[in-house]
Amino acid sequence: MYAWFDQIFVRFGEAVLGWVTAYFPGGEPLARILLSVGPIAIIFPLIFAATTWAERKLLARIQNRLGPNRVGPAGILQPVADGIKTLTKEDIVPERADRLIHTLAPILVMVPAFLVLSVLPMGRNMTAANLHIGVLFFFAAGSISQIAIFMAGWGSRNKYSLLGGMRAIAQMVSYEIPFILSALTVVMVAGTLSTTEIVASQSLALAAAPDAGLLARAAVHLANTVGGWYLLQPWGLSGFLIYFVAGLAELNRSPFDIPEGESEIIAGHHTEYSGFKFALFFMSEYISMVAVCGLGATLFLGGWLGPKPIPSWGWFFLKVFALMGVMIWVRGTFPRMRVDQLMTFAWKFLLPLALVNVLAAGLWMYLPSRAAAWLLGGALMGAAYYGLCRLVRPPKTGPRSYRYA
Amino acid sequence: MRAVFYLIAIWTAASGLLAISRRNMIHCALALISFFGGIAALLFTLHADFLGAVQILIYVGAISVLILFALMVTQDASRLGDRTAPFSRGKWTGWILGALVFGMLGYGLNFLESSPSPNAASILPVAEIGRLLVTRQAVPFLAMALLLTAALVGSAAVAIEEPSDDAQDP
Numbered sequence: 001m002y003a004w005f006d007q008i009f010v011r012f013g014e015a016v017l018g019w020v021t022a023y024f025p026g027g028e029p030l031a032r033i034l035l036s037v038g039p040i041a042i043i044f045p046l047i048f049a050a051t052t053w054a055e056r057k058l059l060a061r062i063q064n065r066l067g068p069n070r071v072g073p074a075g076i077l078q079p080v081a082d083g084i085k086t087l088t089k090e091d092i093v094p095e096r097a098d099r100l101i102h103t104l105a106p107i108l109v110m111v112p113a114f115l116v117l118s119v120l121p122m123g124r125n126m127t128a129a130n131l132h133i134g135v136l137f138f139f140a141a142g143s144i145s146q147i148a149i150f151m152a153g154w155g156s157r158n159k160y161s162l163l164g165g166m167r168a169i170a171q172m173v174s175y176e177i178p179f180i181l182s183a184l185t186v187v188m189v190a191g192t193l194s195t196t197e198i199v200a201s202q203s204l205a206l207a208a209a210p211d212a213g214l215l216a217r218a219a220v221h222l223a224n225t226v227g228g229w230y231l232l233q234p235w236g237l238s239g240f241l242i243y244f245v246a247g248l249a250e251l252n253r254s255p256f257d258i259p260e261g262e263s264e265i266i267a268g269h270h271t272e273y274s275g276f277k278f279a280l281f282f283m284s285e286y287i288s289m290v291a292v293c294g295l296g297a298t299l300f301l302g303g304w305l306g307p308k309p310i311p312s313w314g315w316f317f318l319k320v321f322a323l324m325g326v327m328i329w330v331r332g333t334f335p336r337m338r339v340d341q342l343m344t345f346a347w348k349f350l351l352p353l354a355l356v357n358v359l360a361a362g363l364w365m366y367l368p369s370r371a372a373a374w375l376l377g378g379a380l381m382g383a384a385y386y387g388l389c390r391l392v393r394p395p396k397t398g399p400r401s402y403r404y405a
Numbered sequence: 406m407r408a409v410f411y412l413i414a415i416w417t418a419a420s421g422l423l424a425i426s427r428r429n430m431i432h433c434a435l436a437l438i439s440f441f442g443g444i445a446a447l448l449f450t451l452h453a454d455f456l457g458a459v460q461i462l463i464y465v466g467a468i469s470v471l472i473l474f475a476l477m478v479t480q481d482a483s484r485l486g487d488r489t490a491p492f493s494r495g496k497w498t499g500w501i502l503g504a505l506v507f508g509m510l511g512y513g514l515n516f517l518e519s520s521p522s523p524n525a526a527s528i529l530p531v532a533e534i535g536r537l538l539v540t541r542q543a544v545p546f547l548a549m550a551l552l553l554t555a556a557l558v559g560s561a562a563v564a565i566e567e568p569s570d571d572a573q574d575p
């Protein structure tokens with residue numbers, strides 16, 4: 001029963017494929033492509049809509065407000081209202097804008113957002129494109145979005161757009177390095193770039209004694225599906241934290257939302273966008289958020305691995321939604337950073353820390369005893385964190401003296 | 406498969422032509438990025454997935470940003486749209502350099518055992534590429550790393566402003 005439920009989408013896909021080959025011989029390759037692309041193109045925009053609602057509700061809760069509550073019960077239909085609104089709004093292009101680039105940018109920004117989803121294993125046997133270079137493909141495709149943001153910033157011919165675009169690129173290029181380095185540790189230890197194999201490498205194969213009771217068997221099952229997560233290793237814990245922080249910056253999300261700082265540059269690169277073009281930017285940001293959380297869950301939280309009653313795809317989406325919830329929580333909690341703090345944090349703190357983390361992962365691989373690896377790796381990361389904090393700390397200023405006129 | 410190849414080849418060649426013929430510098434740079442993307446697509450059709458992904462990561466994602474930033478910080482950004490004539494100064498240097506690059510590539514092709522074919526078996530797996538980089542090819546790899554570091558330090562040295570005398574005053 002569990003296996004059937006676990007594989008329900010895979011079975012459905014196979015059934016459709018069998019039906020197509022029976023009735024439309026020769027249509028199989030096309031059906032295969034549609035079956036991989038279709039679910040991604042339908043489910044993730046729906047998740048985007050749900051996320052906008054959830055984010056507004058959660059932020060409202062944090063700020064002691066009600067949030068959307070007019071459209072449907074608890075405002076659940078707010079995304080639909082927003083969608084209709086953006087679709088019917090006038091599409092304005094500034095007179096002196098570069099029309100072609102201005103129009104191409106929101107289309108191009110969607111391409112990487114959806115491309116990266118294809119390599120995420122969303123359940124057992126549920127990877128749209130099971131590439132052997134999956135992780136590399138994720139980062140490569142993700143880097144295209146910088147160009148789209150630049151095009152939006154430059155094509156609008158607006159100083160705020162241009163500044164926002166430049167800020168976005170500078171930030172994404174800077175944070176890409178610790179972002180990739182933190183994922184590198186997992187690739188090192190798992191010994192593969194394939195996302196599917198990385199998930200498989202996080203499952204343990206302990207066997208329960210044949211005469212073990214129900215409780216003991218359940219404990220072994222729990223250890224098999226949870227105990228191997230890379231989060232539970234010293235380099236994995238610090239790697240996950242680095243990944244998450246750098247990921248927030250890659251997504252231009254709070255507290256790294258300097259590229260669209262409303263108080264300084266209006267809305268950055270989407271200042272001059274209206275109607276559905278703006279909605280496309282908005283959508284790509286949220287879908288990238290799902291993708292970054294998805295890769296984080298895949299690399300460090302065991303992907304779709306989890307104890308039994310919940311199916312594998314359920315576990316994957318549970319982890320993704322939990323990570324997204326933390327991102328929204330962070331947005332409601334931390335103030336925006338300054339530009340100089342942003343660059344200092346990336347180059348003087350996060351990058352060296354990520355490099356030390358690579359060393360800690362190497363220690364884990366080559367030290368003979370796990371206890372020594374834990375002790376050494378943990379001490380290494382702790383010392384690096386403490387030292388870097390001391391190093392980056394701004395100079396102490398004396399108490400301010402006031403002179404009254 | 407052939408049709409795909411020709412489509413990508415036409416796309417790449419057209420982007421390349423646009424990159425050298427447009428009068429708008431930013432359009433040139435964007436066409437160049439599209440050209441890099443076309444090369445990556447060609448690598449994917451040849452089953453060189455790793456090289457294709459690296460091409461996108463390095464060229465589309467990083468080098469292009471470098472080019473765009475260089476354009477933005479060295480020129481008056483508001484006038485970037487209406488400058489530069491193609492084939493103006495430095496025309497002959499360009500022709501000579503182009504001829505040299507083509508000559509080198511043609512000379513290099515002589516050493517290939519056979520013409521490249523979309524044959525998956527002839528492509529090294531990623532793990533093997535990594536192993537070669539730290540064993541047999543370690544010296545060229547390190548030399549390149551040293552070269553890039555030197556270039557980085559050099560560019561930083563060029564970019565740092567000389568502190569003027571009156572800057573010393575409190």
